[in-house]
Amino acid sequence: xxxxxxxxxxxxxxxxxxxxxxxxxxxxxxxxxxxxxxxxxxxxxxxxxxxxxxxxxxxxxxxxxxxxxxxxxxxxxxxxxxxxxxxxxxxxxxxxxxxxxxxxxxxxxxxxxxxxxxxxxxxxxxxxxxxxxxxxxxxxxxxxxxxxxxxxxxxxxxxxxxxxxxxxxxxxxxxxxxxxxxxxxxxxxxxxxxxxxxxxxxxxxxxxxxxxxxxxxxxxxxxxxxxxxxxxxxxxxxxxxxxxxxxxxxxxxxxxxxxxxxxxxxxxxxxxxxxxxxxxxxxxxxxxxxxxxxxxxxxxxxxxxxxxxxxxxxxxxxxxxxxxxxxxxxxxxxxxxxxxxxxxxxxxxxxxxxxxxxxxxxxxxxxxxxxxxxxxxxxxxxxxxxxxxxxxxxxxxxxxxxxxxxxxxxxxxxxxxxxxxxxxxxxxxxxxxxxxxxxxxxxxxxxxxxxxxxxxxxxxxxxxxxxxxxxxxxxxxxxxxxxxxxxxxxxxxxxxxxxxxxxxxxxxxxxxxxxxxxxxxxxxxxxxxxxxxxxx
Ligand SMILES: Nc1ncnc2c1ncn2[C@@H]1O[C@H](COP(=O)(O)OP(=O)(O)OP(=O)(O)O)[C@@H](O)[C@H]1O
Numbered sequence: 001x002x003x004x005x006x007x008x009x010x011x012x013x014x015x016x017x018x019x020x021x022x023x024x025x026x027x028x029x030x031x032x033x034x035x036x037x038x039x040x041x042x043x044x045x046x047x048x049x050x051x052x053x054x055x056x057x058x059x060x061x062x063x064x065x066x067x068x069x070x071x072x073x074x075x076x077x078x079x080x081x082x083x084x085x086x087x088x089x090x091x092x093x094x095x096x097x098x099x100x101x102x103x104x105x106x107x108x109x110x111x112x113x114x115x116x117x118x119x120x121x122x123x124x125x126x127x128x129x130x131x132x133x134x135x136x137x138x139x140x141x142x143x144x145x146x147x148x149x150x151x152x153x154x155x156x157x158x159x160x161x162x163x164x165x166x167x168x169x170x171x172x173x174x175x176x177x178x179x180x181x182x183x184x185x186x187x188x189x190x191x192x193x194x195x196x197x198x199x200x201x202x203x204x205x206x207x208x209x210x211x212x213x214x215x216x217x218x219x220x221x222x223x224x225x226x227x228x229x230x231x232x233x234x235x236x237x238x239x240x241x242x243x244x245x246x247x248x249x250x251x252x253x254x255x256x257x258x259x260x261x262x263x264x265x266x267x268x269x270x271x272x273x274x275x276x277x278x279x280x281x282x283x284x285x286x287x288x289x290x291x292x293x294x295x296x297x298x299x300x301x302x303x304x305x306x307x308x309x310x311x312x313x314x315x316x317x318x319x320x321x322x323x324x325x326x327x328x329x330x331x332x333x334x335x336x337x338x339x340x341x342x343x344x345x346x347x348x349x350x351x352x353x354x355x356x357x358x359x360x361x362x363x364x365x366x367x368x369x370x371x372x373x374x375x376x377x378x379x380x381x382x383x384x385x386x387x388x389x390x391x392x393x394x395x396x397x398x399x400x401x402x403x404x405x406x407x408x409x410x411x412x413x414x415x416x417x418x419x420x421x422x423x424x425x426x427x428x429x430x431x432x433x434x435x436x437x438x439x440x441x442x443x444x445x446x447x448x449x450x451x452x453x454x455x456x457x458x459x460x461x462x463x464x465x466x467x468x469x470x471x472x473x474x475x476x477x478x479x480x481x482x483x484x485x486x487x488x489x490x491x492x493x494x495x496x497x498x499x500x501x502x503x504x505x506x507x508x509x510x511x512x513x514x515x516x517x518x519x520x521x522x523x524x525x526x527x528x529x530x531x532x533x534x535x536x
Contacts, residue, residue: 123166129340133173136164146176148201151236159232165190166344172198174340181318182332185344186351187469188445191320195287196230202284203260206238211254211278213261213285216306218293220265221423222443226289227263244268254278266294266302273309280309284316290442291319292328292462307335322469323348323462349501350465353472356480356504358496364526367455367483368399375405380450381432386467388456388522389437395528396435396455406432412439441467451479457488459520464495489513491521
């Protein structure tokens with residue numbers, strides 16, 4: 001049994017003066033927004049991934065016969081097949097010169113390799129693959145190495161980005177050198193710009209020749225956020241950047257609608273493809289953001305359809321997420337070639353900027369008591385409260401709405417406008433405590449969330465990492481508190497491992513619990529409501 005519940009928020013003091021700058025941030029009304037609902041599932045047994053593998057194999061066989069493109073054949077590196085032998089190719093190319101010059105070039109080549117290695121070590125960048133481009137020392141290298149246009153550098157500066165984050169340092173050169181990227185980096189570490197930046201750089205300028213880049217996100221809200229970030233980075237340059245809205249899916253004629261970069265959930269793209277409204281045969285970049293989520297049952301069929309439709313043989317496909325299980329790597333191997341694997345820190349780990357705690361509350365009733373007590377003692381908004389499902393979100397909201405904590409709720413039963421308002425109010429500081437389901441657990445960038453509370457224990461270690469990752473973003477510190485009851489004890493160890501791996505304390509008895517093969521942990525929980533139905 002853990003300490004008494006008043007420790008729930010120990011270390012957090014709701015002090016307006018002290019946190020004046022945080023409150024000031026609240027006041028800044030952000031432009032537009034996001035809110036979600038996961039795409040509905042579509043039944044489709046087709047296996048385009050299989051088709052892609054078949055076509056790839058055929059292509060490789062043909063290439064092998066002609067002696068061309070031998071770099072398509074795989075060198076397994078650190079357990080991940082990177083269909084290439086471009087390193088030896090790069091050194092071979094040096095062999096065309098005379099011996100002295102060749103020696104010098106080889107020395108220089110090895111010096112650069114060593115420099116790259118030690119720089120990566122400093123920034124906790126782990127790579128596998130061959131002939132991997134050296135990481136960016138700073139953003140100015142985008143100009144010196146890749147002839148980046150000024151508008152992009154200016155926009156990075158305007159956004160206040162002084163230097164690239166580790167994932168940006170490595171993933172940007174990988175994509176710019178025409179390689180596919182399999183990337184895993186902590187939540188809030190700048191993965192979005194790591195793929196947007198090279199896409200803008202490579203596409204150079206707007207064109208009316210059809211869609212050239214597709215970014216898939218698992219939720220509408222995340223797609224909307226990504227489209228906004230993309231427009232921010234492209235500011236001052238004419239690009240056709242389109243968010244696939246319901247309206248666009250239904251009414252747009254994409255053969256006439258200029259679109260360079262299409263950002264969408266897989267469901268909507270698949271719908272447009274089915275209606276024969278969308279031609280993706282010229283797509284040069286396909287990004288699967290939150291790719292482990294996209295590869296989950298229900299979404300993978302839709303993703304499959306999109307992968308199949310992006311039939312350009314020279315397409316670059318890349319995967320990004322904060323959690324990439326081995327099963328996803330295996331699946332990725334079937335659709336990627338010449339890929340570089342980039343891992344920042346440890347794979348599948350939480351951001352080290354978040355102070356994490358587990359709190360035992362005995363029963364469902366204990367949760368509400370603990371929460372109220374801690375809110376009375378100290379509250380440092382904005383706070384995100386995650387629950388297991390929308391019914392529980394409504395129940396908890398009904399309990400808290402009359403408390404003096406400016407609570408609001410977001411779940412899939414609300415209209416799009418209501419969901420957007422809930423997010424908007426949370427971002428602007430009108431709402432202090434937002435009760436949410438996992439629908440906003442991934443990718444959503446609320447910069448100032450001070451504390452995430454898992455009111456209900458998350459249903460997997462990955463869900464835990466993404467939920468708490470709404471705090472502690474872009475270099476800020478954050479706090480995560482996970483409440484657990486007797487029913488959650490068998491599943492504690494998996495989350496405890498994540499907590500311990502990021503350097504936070506976990507009681508020894510929890511680390512001694514047996515490891516559990518964990519599918520989804522969604523126990524039947526007692527109702528949160530303390531009022532009878534007639535009270536509602
Ligand atoms: N180079 C940079 N310097 C400072 N801030 C940055 C930089 N790159 C991105 N950011 C900011 O960091 C925040 C988090 O970025 P982003 O949303 O891309 O994270 P992420 O890694 O995709 O997180 P998640 O896994 O939760 O989706 C954003 O507010 C973004 O503006």
